[in-house]
Amino acid sequence: MKQDRHAQVRGLKYEVAVSIILLSLLLLSCAPSHSNRIVIGSKNFTESLMLGELLAQLIEARTHLKVERRFYLAGSYICQQAILAGRIDIYPEYTGTALTAILKQKVGGDRAGVYRRVKSEYETRFGLTLGPPFGFNNTFAMEIRGDDARRLKLKTLSQAAAFTPQWHAGFGYEFMERPDGYAGLAAAYGLHFAAPPRIMDLGLLAPALKNHQIDTAAGNATDGLIPTLDLFVLEDDRHYFPPYEAVSVVRQQALQQHPELAQILSDLGGKISDQEMQKLNYALDGQHRDAQDVAHEFLRSKGLVP
Amino acid sequence: MNVFHFFLQHHKEILELALEHLWLVGISTLLAVLIGIPLGIISAHWPVWNKPVLGTANVIQTVPSLALFGFLLPVPWIGARADRLAILALTLYALLPVIRNTYTGIRGVDPSVVEAGRGMGLTDRQLLLHVELPLAVSVILSGVRVAVVVSVGLATIAAAIGAGGLGEFIFRGLAMVNNELILAGAIPAAILALSADFGLGWLERRLQPR
Amino acid sequence: MEPTPTNAPVIEFRAVVYTLPNGQQLLHNMNLQVQRGETLVLLGRSGSGKTTTLKLINRLLTPSGGEVRVNGAITAKSDVIRLRRSIGYVIQDVGLFPHFSVERNIGLVPRIEGWPADRIHARVEELLQLVELDSKIASRYPHQLSGGQRQRVGVARALAADPAILLMDEPFGAVDAITRDQLQREFLALQRRLNKTVVFVTHDLREALRLGSRIALMEAGQLVTVLPPQDFLRSTDSLAAAYVQAFREGWDSPAKGGT
Numbered sequence: 001m002k003q004d005r006h007a008q009v010r011g012l013k014y015e016v017a018v019s020i021i022l023l024s025l026l027l028l029s030c031a032p033s034h035s036n037r038i039v040i041g042s043k044n045f046t047e048s049l050m051l052g053e054l055l056a057q058l059i060e061a062r063t064h065l066k067v068e069r070r071f072y073l074a075g076s077y078i079c080q081q082a083i084l085a086g087r088i089d090i091y092p093e094y095t096g097t098a099l100t101a102i103l104k105q106k107v108g109g110d111r112a113g114v115y116r117r118v119k120s121e122y123e124t125r126f127g128l129t130l131g132p133p134f135g136f137n138n139t140f141a142m143e144i145r146g147d148d149a150r151r152l153k154l155k156t157l158s159q160a161a162a163f164t165p166q167w168h169a170g171f172g173y174e175f176m177e178r179p180d181g182y183a184g185l186a187a188a189y190g191l192h193f194a195a196p197p198r199i200m201d202l203g204l205l206a207p208a209l210k211n212h213q214i215d216t217a218a219g220n221a222t223d224g225l226i227p228t229l230d231l232f233v234l235e236d237d238r239h240y241f242p243p244y245e246a247v248s249v250v251r252q253q254a255l256q257q258h259p260e261l262a263q264i265l266s267d268l269g270g271k272i273s274d275q276e277m278q279k280l281n282y283a284l285d286g287q288h289r290d291a292q293d294v295a296h297e298f299l300r301s302k303g304l305v306p
Numbered sequence: 307m308n309v310f311h312f313f314l315q316h317h318k319e320i321l322e323l324a325l326e327h328l329w330l331v332g333i334s335t336l337l338a339v340l341i342g343i344p345l346g347i348i349s350a351h352w353p354v355w356n357k358p359v360l361g362t363a364n365v366i367q368t369v370p371s372l373a374l375f376g377f378l379l380p381v382p383w384i385g386a387r388a389d390r391l392a393i394l395a396l397t398l399y400a401l402l403p404v405i406r407n408t409y410t411g412i413r414g415v416d417p418s419v420v421e422a423g424r425g426m427g428l429t430d431r432q433l434l435l436h437v438e439l440p441l442a443v444s445v446i447l448s449g450v451r452v453a454v455v456v457s458v459g460l461a462t463i464a465a466a467i468g469a470g471g472l473g474e475f476i477f478r479g480l481a482m483v484n485n486e487l488i489l490a491g492a493i494p495a496a497i498l499a500l501s502a503d504f505g506l507g508w509l510e511r512r513l514q515p516r
Numbered sequence: 517m518e519p520t521p522t523n524a525p526v527i528e529f530r531a532v533v534y535t536l537p538n539g540q541q542l543l544h545n546m547n548l549q550v551q552r553g554e555t556l557v558l559l560g561r562s563g564s565g566k567t568t569t570l571k572l573i574n575r576l577l578t579p580s581g582g583e584v585r586v587n588g589a590i591t592a593k594s595d596v597i598r599l600r601r602s603i604g605y606v607i608q609d610v611g612l613f614p615h616f617s618v619e620r621n622i623g624l625v626p627r628i629e630g631w632p633a634d635r636i637h638a639r640v641e642e643l644l645q646l647v648e649l650d651s652k653i654a655s656r657y658p659h660q661l662s663g664g665q666r667q668r669v670g671v672a673r674a675l676a677a678d679p680a681i682l683l684m685d686e687p688f689g690a691v692d693a694i695t696r697d698q699l700q701r702e703f704l705a706l707q708r709r710l711n712k713t714v715v716f717v718t719h720d721l722r723e724a725l726r727l728g729s730r731i732a733l734m735e736a737g738q739l740v741t742v743l744p745p746q747d748f749l750r751s752t753d754s755l756a757a758a759y760v761q762a763f764r765e766g767w768d769s770p771a772k773g774g775t
Contacts, residue, residue: 071478072481074481082470
């Protein structure tokens with residue numbers, strides 16, 4: 001009986017010890033890592049989702065790698081954290097955003113310069129690299145009606161500047177507030193509108209433009225409504241707006257482990273123009289089509305998948 | 307049921323995020339225990355430390371969790387990586403229950419037992435290791451249990467700042483207005499919390515002094 | 517502790533004063549000598565300072581003034597752990613470790629002192645016999661024991677490392693009268709066998725008379741008188757006489773309105 005008691009006390013100690021060991025093992029094994037898969041992330045808006053889906057399908061079609069999708073992550077910071085921690089391997093980003101939001105530097109310079117700067121900083125600081133640009137620049141776009149563009153033979157913002165005293169402008173709140181928004185633009189091009197610009201909800205800008213309530217608005221270059229509403233984007237010939245070239249951010253370790261990815265990324269490089277991205281965005285937002293279908297269709301049309 | 311099929315289909319991802327979640331909770335609880343128990347012992351034995359230690363832990367607890375994540379973002383090294391940040395924040399939140407229960411557990415040891423031990427010639431360290439801690443372990447474990455359950459819940463919010471874990475399903479589901487995704491995060495998180503509560507509660511009862 | 521010459525006092529208080537941090541004085545100018553092998557009973561009401569005196573011996577309290585000497589060495593200057601390990605300590609609530617079996621309770625100090633396991637085991641058996649407990653009890657836990665059994669285990673634990681000095685603070689106060697009587701008898705038997713130097717605190721004159729070789733009467737932090745039992749009964753000191761009077765009248769403490 002004395003043995004029983006001792007045994008019981010010893011037994012409990014073993015239970016506790018074993019639990020602790022098991023728990024520690026579990027903890028150690030939890031440290032995130034994965035080997036035969038590629039995880040693709042995206043932010044939580046249509047365009048980012050589309051790019052992520054394109055990457056995913058291309059990799060699935062052309063390699064033996066399993067692809068996991070971790071879409072709708074809430075922004076650049078979240079995506080950056082995820083890729084640093086190895087929870088995702090690739091995600092679509094914009095060079096201008098990477099420069100300002102992640103690298104916390106002032107944006108300036110031309111597209112190629114910004115791309116180079118971001119790429120080299122990412123490689124030295126984060127062990128990340130950039131794939132070649134997808135081919136479009138989702139920067140601010142000064143839009144006018146297609147009619148006006150054709151009638152007045154306007155192509156660039158410099159040309160349009162002369163007509164601004166006869167025009168009314170509409171902008172979103174953020175564009176008005178940002179130092180690199182309206183204020184800088186007006187200075188760079190010498191814009192003098194008939195009246196102070198109207199501040200409107202972003203979603204109301206396009207209809208207001210169409211209905212002649214305003215004559216120009218600041219939107220996104222790849223906005224899906226641009227082709228459908230017959231809007232024209234004036235060229236930023238003085239390069240006022242910072243470049244926001246869409247690129248893929250990739251973990252260097254993932255590239256080393258799966259060299260075939262490099263080919264995939266370069267295959268997608270330069271394949272999507274501003275107009276093409278507009279159409280893709282419209283397919284999702286305007287026509288409410290399924291992202292997977294739209295992506296597959298696009299890849300086929302480019303001859304990237306059979 | 308839709309939800310059930312969804313879980314079956316995505317069981318790999320759910321498991322992966324659950325493991326990420328466990329990692330966050332596990333490391334932070336471990337740190338809270340390593341820091342909190344000694345602090346609890348100090349406040350129990352040297353009452354002059356009682357107010358500052360418990361007071362500080364209390365103040366930390368009153369800061370809303372999301373705000374705490376936000377405060378820590380600009381901090382160098384910590385704010386650079388979301389998982390470090392989350393682990394720090396979770397550890398800070400877990401401190402109060404661990405410290406407080408260690409304090410209570412040790413103060414709750416029968417004073418005549420402590421007196422007898424001291425009178426017998428046990429050193430302070432021997433008293434702590436052989437008498438006070440073993441007798442307080444059940445109460446301390448109860449504090450750890452609270453810390454773990456709270457951490458499981460807080461870790462879901464950590465996904466908002468990019469730390470991963472089951473909360474990511476919830477936030478993504480919200481952005482996509484996809485209920486199944488939300489549940490894929492919420493249900494496993496709830497199961498984790500309940501299991502921890504149950505498991506540690508069982509251990510607590512087993513370790514209770516007779 | 518080195519052995520002292522046989523006629524030197526084992527425990528000595530020289531002008532000992534004890535004051536609380538808040539200024540309250542619990543002991544005034546205490547002078548006392550305890551001889552080898554005697555059972556000195558500290559008798560008094562609550563607040564008389566008897567427990568304080570006891571705790572000064574194993575340095576659970578340190579004197580604010582004066583010296584306490586054990587085996588000639590000043591306690592305040594000695595290694596407190598060595599001091600306490602050489603003194604057995606038994607208190608009213610016993611303070612058995614609830615998470616240890618009886619055997620581990622008794623064997624704790626030997627274990628810490630590094631005794632080999634079989635020696636500890638043998639010693640536990642020996643002590644259980646000494647306090648008249650069945651050796652089956654060794655594997656039981658304190659919550660499974662009766663009050664009397666617990667107290668006997670407490671005594672066994674105090675004797676484990678075979679200390680020459682035993683301090684006992686109202687050890688039999690928490691049990692019923694019959695058990696108390698039994699324990700007192702066993703104590704006397706034990707003392708005859710082991711011949712320890714014992715300082716025993718009680719408020720019960722009957723217990724003092726029965727167990728003590730001398731009775732030290734204390735009141736309000738002062739030592740009133742120190743007398744062997746027979747002399748105590750005949751003492752003319754007013755407080756002592758009041759005690760005896762109350763004893764004869766069947767009470768165990770001076771009536772209110774006494775000294």
